[in-house]
């Protein structure tokens with residue numbers, strides 16, 4: 001739906017692909033055409049590259065937008081799309097591949113001039129060498145899988161005694177989950193914030209930044225609330241890290257939308273990963289910049305020069321996104337099923353990006369995200385008041401959603417004070 005909306009405003013027709021479980025989905029209804037690409041199992045539909053290319057062929061598509069999940073960071077898919085003569089609305093396959101290998105990405109980003117978390121600077125293959133590195137940087141250390149990312153395949157060793165077991169565990173897990181047992185070591189940062197920079201490159205060496213998002217409020221590596229700008233940064237720090245991130249990937253002539261993720265602790269930014277796709281939380285950056293990032297992605301893929309300069313990107317006010325999921329607000333038990341009542345909030349500064357409508361059946365097969373409520377206001381305090389008002393208006397009947405959780409969270413004193421880090425929500429929920 002997000003991509004369709006940008007296309008329509010550009011006068012571009014759309015073809016939706018969908019599984020049999022999504023025949024009644026709103027994006028299928030809105031698109032000019034739709035093609036069913038397989039059964040509910042995402043492996044046989046949304047991850048089926050051949051089926052998607054066939055859909056492109058029979059519909060006569062010019063370009064393929066990979067979306068924000070599934071194949072969006074699959075270099076082989078990007079390559080196939082281009083080999084078949086379609087424009088891939090995303091980065092160059094080599095950059096997707098580079099950033100997918102977390103060790104190679106870290107090395108490359110360090111070369112490009114950004115700070116990384118102190119650690120092994122490459123894979124650790126031998127326990128003795130690992131122990132020396134860990135001793136050097138100091139415990140606790142974090143062992144991460146090269147092929148991991150997004151919190152998958154990592155484990156802390158608090159003291160030297162634990163390191164051999166943690167290494168063995170991570171290697172086994174990595175081999176089983178990713179078919180690659182390479183692991184690396186980092187200093188474990190205790191209480192960082194997750195701050196990420198939104199970037200847009202034209203593929204010719206020009207890269208713009210759209211400031212940062214603070215995505216520290218998460219549970220089990222699923223973001224719950226995101227906001228921009230981060231209440232933890234001042235204007236000078238923001239401009240500096242944005243410029244440095246943009247300059248880094250400009251050197252590799254990065255193309256398309258991308259996000260550099262940092263852990264921010266003690267006034268320092270440490271690169272952890274780069275996402276070579278548009279992210280779920282991109283609307284908060286759109287709301288403060290006034291720029292349609294999907295429109296820009298499409299223009300870049302079409303080979304249009306970026307008709308924006310960094311000085312055109314003026315960040316205004318504050319935006320917060322609540323990710324509303326079809327889960328029980330206390331137990332997080334999945335709650336798919338039929339939406340019997342639906343009323344979305346509106347008014348100045350309120351944006352709802354959702355596939356829901358009254359009568360829609362939320363399928364049980366996929367991610368439980370059903371709506372993003374994004375609110376914009378002049379400043380953070382007003383934004384929270386507006387968000388509270390909008391959450392109170394929002395009616396989603398027939399399924400459980402996390403709206404009640406969001407209502408509670410945004411009125412917590414720590415949230416009002418912006419006094420949170422990546423562990424805040426999980427600590428709060430255990431009380």
Ligand code: MV4
Pocket residue numbers: 117142149150151152186187188189190194215216218221261263272273422
């Ligand atoms: C870390 C870390 C602490 N120290 N690296 C988790 C997701 C992946 N992108 C990297 N992650 C982390 N890496 C070091 N050296 C803590 C996390 C982490 C985390 C990071 C961002 C957002 C939420 C998180 C929750 C738990 C752990």
